Amino acid sequence: MVFMQHIISDFNINKIYNIEQETMQRWMRRIFLSYNDAPFHNFKHSFCVTQMIYAMLKTLDLSAKLAPLDIFILLFSGACHDLDHTGFNNTFHINAQTELALRYNDASPLENHHSATAFHILQDEDCNILKNMEPSDYLTFRRGVIRCILATDLAKHDAILDEFIAVLPLFDFKNNNHKLLLSMILIKIADISNEARPVECANIWMECLFQEYFHQSDVEKFKGLQVTPYMDRETVSKCKSQIAFIKTLLLPLIKSLHTLCPGSKEITRAVQRNMNHYMLRDK
Ligand SMILES: Nc1nc2c(ncn2[C@@H]2O[C@@H]3COP(=O)(O)O[C@H]3[C@H]2O)c(=O)[nH]1
Numbered sequence: 001m002v003f004m005q006h007i008i009s010d011f012n013i014n015k016i017y018n019i020e021q022e023t024m025q026r027w028m029r030r031i032f033l034s035y036n037d038a039p040f041h042n043f044k045h046s047f048c049v050t051q052m053i054y055a056m057l058k059t060l061d062l063s064a065k066l067a068p069l070d071i072f073i074l075l076f077s078g079a080c081h082d083l084d085h086t087g088f089n090n091t092f093h094i095n096a097q098t099e100l101a102l103r104y105n106d107a108s109p110l111e112n113h114h115s116a117t118a119f120h121i122l123q124d125e126d127c128n129i130l131k132n133m134e135p136s137d138y139l140t141f142r143r144g145v146i147r148c149i150l151a152t153d154l155a156k157h158d159a160i161l162d163e164f165i166a167v168l169p170l171f172d173f174k175n176n177n178h179k180l181l182l183s184m185i186l187i188k189i190a191d192i193s194n195e196a197r198p199v200e201c202a203n204i205w206m207e208c209l210f211q212e213y214f215h216q217s218d219v220e221k222f223k224g225l226q227v228t229p230y231m232d233r234e235t236v237s238k239c240k241s242q243i244a245f246i247k248t249l250l251l252p253l254i255k256s257l258h259t260l261c262p263g264s265k266e267i268t269r270a271v272q273r274n275m276n277h278y279m280l281r282d283k
Pocket residue numbers: 082152153154191192193194195206209241242245
């Protein structure tokens with residue numbers, strides 16, 4: 001919690017948006033308490049995503065090109081993007097017709113819930129870190145956070161990546177829509193970036209993820225629901241799964257940043273190093 005507060009204050013967000021320290025502390029504690037004890041989708045994951053956004057803002061030279069409000073949107077979204085995650089994915093919620101799927105008509109039920117939870121927390125005056133923000137900034141902030149959190153639904157991956165690639169030749173840091181699209185790409189990268197960390201660390205996260213996946217498929221079997229193939233403990237190869245995930249999702253996403261932010265080639269190299277590790281282990 002303390003590290004997360006440091007990240008936010010490092011960009012002077014507290015001063016710019018006049019956030020009292022006590023309010024920030026109470027907000028942070030509510031965020032911490034609003035994550036569940038799922039093996040993967042827990043508070044530590046939200047911290048890692050926020051930390052990765054911070055690292056990209058710093059190392060890709062983006063903090064000078066983005067406005068404080070863009071940065072605040074990104075860091076807040078990172079901290080809140082999986083609030084109250086149940087440890088089961090959208091397909092499970094839809095197939096099991098859970099309360100969340102019914103409430104959101106099967107449309108990104110988890111991500112809608114994470115975003116709504118983030119704004120519900122702000123309804124409590126004691127935790128409202130936005131209470132001194134100008135109303136026009138608040139509208140921009142809310143729109144940005146909703147777009148960023150909803151962008152973390154992997155079902156939207158192709159559409160978002162295609163849209164970003166299409167604007168790249170004309171990308172303009174003065175264009176708010178372009179910046180929001182870039183922010184969506186940054187939070188998406190951060191969300192799935194464990195394989196850019198040292199392999200010992202990535203392996204721990206991989207085990208947490210498969211623990212959550214295997215539990216979901218066990219429950220699917222128990223309830224007689226369709227079993228998600230990539231979560232089935234009887235058939236899954238973790239190495240093959242990581243290789244496919246890196247090749248089809250993670251690398252194309254990071255490579256889309258190469259022209260705009262040449263420093264992102266470092267992230268690609270780190271991911272390729274981990275992929276080689278899985279290829280050797282898979283032999
Ligand atoms: N196979 C695999 N999937 C991942 C990895 N990191 C993230 N994901 C998936 O990507 C998804 C992104 O959105 P979620 O956080 O809902 O759930 C995440 C996981 O299902 C990884 O390292 N390997």
